[in-house]
Amino acid sequence: MSNRERILELSLTLMNEEGAAAGTTTRIVGELGISPGNLYYHFGNREEIVRVLFDELDKELRAVLVEDVGPPISPARFAAFYLRSFDLAWRYRFFFGGLLGLLRRDDVLAARYRALQDWGIGELERIAGQLVKDGNMTRPGGRGGLRSVALNTWLIWMNWIRFLQISGKRAIEHEDMADGASQLFDILAPYLDPAFERSARRALARDLPR
Amino acid sequence: MSNRERILELSLTLMNEEGAAAGTTTRIVGELGISPGNLYYHFGNREEIVRVLFDELDKELRAVLVEDVGPPISPARFAAFYLRSFDLAWRYRFFFGGLLGLLRRDDVLAARYRALQDWGIGELERIAGQLVKDGNMTRPGGRGGLRSVALNTWLIWMNWIRFLQISGKRAIEHEDMADGASQLFDILAPYLDPAFERSARRALARDLPR
DNA sequence: GATGAATTAGAGCAAATACTCTAATTAGAT
DNA sequence: ATCTAATTAGAGTATTTGCTCTAATTCATC
Known part of the structure; x- marks a missing residue:
């Protein structure tokens, strides 16, 4: 494995386990046993490391939102989509905790993230709309309608x-992602057709293992 | 105003406007035109400043959750409760963006926050339960039931x-809090009695000014 | 107005951090 | 084997940050 890849891998691990602030250049070069010059040969600056990692997350999330949920949306596919999205969040979990700080220090990253967010919420709205079209969901009546559900x-x-x-009583594990999917499901559940809901919930419980 | 109060006030302002990381001791003493020795006379260390600010937030949130929502819960009181909770979040908004970082650096603060969170979610569950008892809400059927709604x-x-x-296209303003209350309302809305919902939503729209 | 306590000033330290610069080494093609 | 480009080492810099320590000053009270 090249030093460039080792830097990326260690950065991700460090930041996932100890927060985005733990990915300092001194620590990275220290643990990797390489020189700072080496790191700065591969990356122009610290921010660039995070950007590369974000681009991976970006690419994967777009794939999840597009590939997994084509019409018509079956309960099984829908459940798989939820679980896969949480698995993704798990692998890049450093990003979520420290997001605001990262974006404040890097305008380029901020712009990229916002583009992803706008697209993502729009896509979630489209998916909910598809569920309505398929007859598996009643259109939310609240002020925001589908948009509000997508945003939540x-x-x-x-x-x-x-x-x-934040709750952090114990180390967070990949298994916790199934609870997240279930929690997320409760946002949509009140609008879903009972049969679809039952079926999706079963799939959600069955497919949770990694 | 005493220097102690000036330190607290400026810290809150700085951190609200530029993030929790902006409240450095050097900057605080610089902008206040006081000496570091002075700051450390009033506060043992940097963390203590944040702790004092958190304690204010803690106290106010407990007041909001207890005082505003006594049984039976009228739509108007319920709307006022939502708006007041967002007003509170607004005034201490530095806390939400940088929470994870703050808790990682300060175990004492972490313990206090977690106690507040546990209590808060429990209280939200109690409030939802009261709405059910009052006949204004149907009990959520999802896996988590009331607990899940409270958590969301x-x-x-x-x-x-x-x-x-994070979205940060423009500076965030107090008026945005009304949108937050409305967004939050959509979590509960599907379970609410239509008359109660209409009435609460009206109150939510009417009472939004500061 | 003298005395002791509360408050403030300010120089300065120790550690961390991102990054630079030059020189050395390695790898790959001819 | 040699030449060139890619890679790496490592010493060093500039800045920031939280914090300490001592001396000076203000304040309240008798």
């Missing part, structure tokens, strides 16, 4: 891991 | 401001 979905998804990290 | 309420409340900060 995004908010819970974005913050489930952070909630666990 | 907490999550949206905790993260609405952070969402705005």
